[in-house]
Amino acid sequence: MIPPAYVAHRVPGRVRLRIPSQRGAPDYFARTGERLQDCPGVEWLRTDFRTGSIVIQHAPELDIFRIARFAEDGDLFRVGESGEHGTKMLRAASVQLAGLDAWLVEISRGRADLSSLLFVLLLCLATAQIVRGQILGSATAFLWYALDIARRG
Numbered sequence: 001m002i003p004p005a006y007v008a009h010r011v012p013g014r015v016r017l018r019i020p021s022q023r024g025a026p027d028y029f030a031r032t033g034e035r036l037q038d039c040p041g042v043e044w045l046r047t048d049f050r051t052g053s054i055v056i057q058h059a060p061e062l063d064i065f066r067i068a069r070f071a072e073d074g075d076l077f078r079v080g081e082s083g084e085h086g087t088k089m090l091r092a093a094s095v096q097l098a099g100l101d102a103w104l105v106e107i108s109r110g111r112a113d114l115s116s117l118l119f120v121l122l123l124c125l126a127t128a129q130i131v132r133g134q135i136l137g138s139a140t141a142f143l144w145y146a147l148d149i150a151r152r153g
Contacts, residue, residue, distance in 0.1 A: 003028075005077040007064060007094070008053065011152075012113075015064055016055045019077050023052030032076045039070040060110065063102040115149050122146035 009016040022028045029047040032054065036045055041062030046055045056067060068079035080095050101114040126142035129135070 002072060002075055002078045005071070005079050007079065007098075010064065010098070013060050014055065014057050015067070016053055017077070017079065018051075018053050020052050022077075023049070025049055029054070032071075035074055035076060036067075036071065039067060041066070061105075063105070064098055065102060115152065119146050119149045122149065 003019050003021045005017045005019045007015060008018045019028075019032075022032075026049040029049040033045055033047040036042060036054070036056065039062075041059040043057045043059060045057065047053070058067065064079065071077050071079065097114065104117060105113050122142045123146045126139045126146060129139035129142060
């Protein structure tokens, strides 16, 4: 049986996966690390059998779905099947948003992603609220969210 894994943290070009069922198994993480090095686009990775995690630095064009497919095809782990944090609905939404993000990057040839699209949308909403004279309510919130997205990107 392929062990379940989940995305613990993700930023562009880097992902941390947790495989709780293999925590404390140095042989599993050594073998999995060696095999994941062969995934096209993986630049480097670090495994930690004590925490049951793998940190993967990857090329910008490589998304978590390609890494997950590579891992599952190699019987290493299956991403998204279980996790210690969050509900099933939140994990499912996260996977769908990651897919939408990857699709936007693909169709825009790397010029746009979900964060940049949300930034522009929130900036437009803030501008509309300012034009309406509503500068202390929603305009402030929209600008705050837009700046937060820009800071993370």
